[in-house]
Amino acid sequence: MTGAAVLEMRSITKTFPGVTALSEVNLTVRSGEIHALCGENGAGKSTLMKVLSGVHPHGSYEGEIRFEGEPVAFKDIRASERRGIVIIHQELALIPHLSIAENIFLGNEQTRRGVIDWNDTLRSAGRLLKRVGLHEHPHTPVGELGVGKQQLVEIAKALSKEVKLLILDEPTAALNDEDSAKLLELILELRGEGISSIIISHKLNEIRRIADQVTVLRDGRTIETLPVRPSAGAEPQLSEDRIIRGMVGRDLDHRFPERTPYAGEDAGQVALAVRGWTVRHPTDPRRTVVDDVSLTVRRGEIVGIAGLMGAGRTELAMSVFGRSYGRYAAGAVEIDGRETATRTVPEAIEAGLAYVTEDRKQYGLHLADTVHRNVSLVSLPGMRRRGVVDEFHERKVAERYRTSMNIKTPTVFEQVGRLSGGNQQKVVLSKWIHADPKVLILDEPTRGIDVGAKYEIYTVVDRLAAQGRAVLFISSELPELLGMCDRIYTMAEGRLTGEVARADATQETLMRHMTMSRS
Template sequence: MAGPVLEMRSIIKTFPGVKALSDVSLTVRTGEVHAICGENGAGKSTLMKVLSGVHPHGSYEGEILFEGELCRFKHIGASEKRGIVIIHQELALVPYLSIAENIFLGNEHAKRGVINWDRTLKHSAALLRRVGLDEHPQTRVADIGVGKQQLVEIAKALAKEVKLLILDEPTAALNDEDSSKLLDLIEELKGQGITSIIISHKLNEIARIADTVTILRDGRSVETLDVKAPETTEERIIRGMVGRDLDHRFPERSPHRAETGAPPALEIRDWTVHHPIDQQRKVVDGVSLNVRRGEIVGIAGLMGAGRTELAMSVFGRSYGRYGGGAVLKDGAEIRTRTVPEAIGHGIAYVTEDRKHYGLNLIDTINRNISLSALSKVARLGIVDTQEERTVSEGFRRSMNIKAPTVFEPVGKLSGGNQQKVVLSKWIFAGPDVLILDEPTRGIDVGAKYEIYTVIDRLAAEGRAVLFISSELPELLGMCDRIYTMAAGRLTGEVQGAEATQEVLMRHMTKDTVPQNDRNKG
């Protein structure tokens, strides 16, 4: 068995009011893929930032040994010189520079301040071949997808002669195909002698790729397991992460609790949306669906099916160009031409991109929660700060938002706690209809269960919930009915009791080309 390439001993890291890491130890063997698991807020990313010098030596207690030598990294450049490279969940690429410029940014092939572009392009091309990316080095990063951008980040790491590659949630924003390609690449790099640490909530990916997994809980290292050992099951890892057995991944609920006889809380009829740039292209094409009070209705579809485009366009026409159709609330047609109009009619939309569209990351929990309905905490146009604090404190407790106070900046929270703030914000607005777009993306199983419980409670209170998710088990576990979409059109509707992953996938991959179009040419 190979010896350790990395040892982190008794690491303690404290932020004002919060002990993020408490006596954490980690040992990684040379040439292995080592996974780190834990709930949101367990300290995974903080530990890797300590290792990579983002949190410099002197700001934490404990020791780091790399290749047998004591290391005291004062900044990220110092760790990179030793061959330790971290790829953060938020990719650090400049979109309007080329792939080649991004790969060698800060690490240029230059002499006396003059860049050797011929060498840069040739070296970039070789690195792109190594990571399996068929793009010209002069292509702008803005012109390639997220999956390819992730490969550019790995090429950038290889340019720095990486020995230990750290990947923080590398597949969180990728579809299944891109995720599989990335995992294949990590395995190839392992064959080339590169050690990897991967932080992931996706236990199936850990089972596929990792040799060893270390579990963190509440800022402490709980245990390290051999992934290939028969006793290292998903249930075993989950128990280590949450400190208890999760016998059920989803809350127990009575299906089909929707009101009968009354018109649907939300009905969408023949809804059509054109692409914002290519206005000849329909991204949503004649979609009709409905959701009743007390019902959770899912929308399943592959990438590009039009699920998010449908949700955003219904919510104040936030995406694309309106091409026709109607929105009805409790049987009466309503106008949702703007976001304030949609909110005014009791419709809320929890976006799939909480960091860009769902939250003000530099503001507090307190202010983020109240922003959707300031009139509820204001008198004569002036915000009652005491009432605002009372409301946000109530949500902090009821939603189990892990933060010392409601005046903590949202940007400092873990992904799961940020998502709880987004949900709190819209629950405070008091909607009758809640559209949830990937509400548990990038969140660990423990936090997922808490959010599922909140969603279930909202339905039990008589809210209508439209639930968009790329995770079919999630839809099967939560929804009363599930619509499927492909290429902007509805392709099926399945009752929850009859739904299986195979049935949904069959509908999601249906040929949706109209008969008239098939006959052309």
């Protein structure tokens, strides 16, 4: 049962140079409540939580924050943690070479007479790990854990600080279904212990499963707060469509845009053919990660690849794109019917391939550089004049994509790292579209972005196919593949296990192929 208000944020306004990120935002969270915060990328969700946790200190914003009935003015994140407010960011703040125990108590060391008490540290870490359901030894280096277990370490770290209000920013964005389910169950268990939570997520099915209330932000303003279920223990009555309507300001009757078929003379011609592609693990040559895969993508066609975590989808894509993963063992790549050398990334680009990675922050963008520099990265040779980059042309190209891709940024000189996830993804797509590829490989192109931005990305992908580009579309979201693709290949254990036409494809059919084991 939820109780009195533990948190009240009143009329919060936060501005950056040229941008009002938050305008008169209100948020109330009650004791023992799971409160979801929803909105499109750039709506202000993360900014509001940074205000609350002291990342944006008191004095840098307008408005009032009350916690446990008292006004608070946090000057930094340590001040908010001392009151029991702990934020877990989407990019986990763990040090991979340190042990679990060291990470849990980093900055909060267990000391005796000014010296770290390692016995107490290990005992306390063990109790916290047991509490979050993690069975690893406290000595284990965090870098040896998967992302799902690292999330549990972050929550154990929060519990070590006697957390009263836990803030989770996209906690399941990088997790598979099994790890996501475990994490959500843990959040529900913490609610039973009286710990309130604020969860930011684009996965509306997860919000409906665990949240008590939903507050929707749009364009930096509070739109509405809605109950998920009328009473404790009742089934959720708030629909995903109702949440979406609040987020985007309109009904999304069609989650996917109407498709315009490619009508060129070469329609139906095979643009990409992969024949007998086999790749070994980068450090263990005895292990095959892509096993004798053959597939085709025609001009104007969007072809999906479905598979569970570890099926080999990303390994296939990266190895085809300039052998940037693993050890090549066998196989050939054909572009427009001719076998093509793609032994390096420059060779792959020269052949007409483009690859939008699933990890845009690490591999797709230079986050510290500007929008216009990121857009031009792949195409710099074509922007030279007398051996020097023509900066006027570079800016002109970036401005064109800012408009055509609806990249929400005040200027192309804005640092890419400051943009929302959806707008960062549009910059990645702009970079590769300007390279004028024949074949575009998209690896989880809508991961971590909201429904409105997803629709815009889908529209761009459809437009590329309508222009005659061949698109290979990798996604973990089966409804996305069913809504976007003409054909869908399935993978399991590094092998292709099926090919399903759009007319015959269902989630059940795809899942059956995705779970096939080696005979």
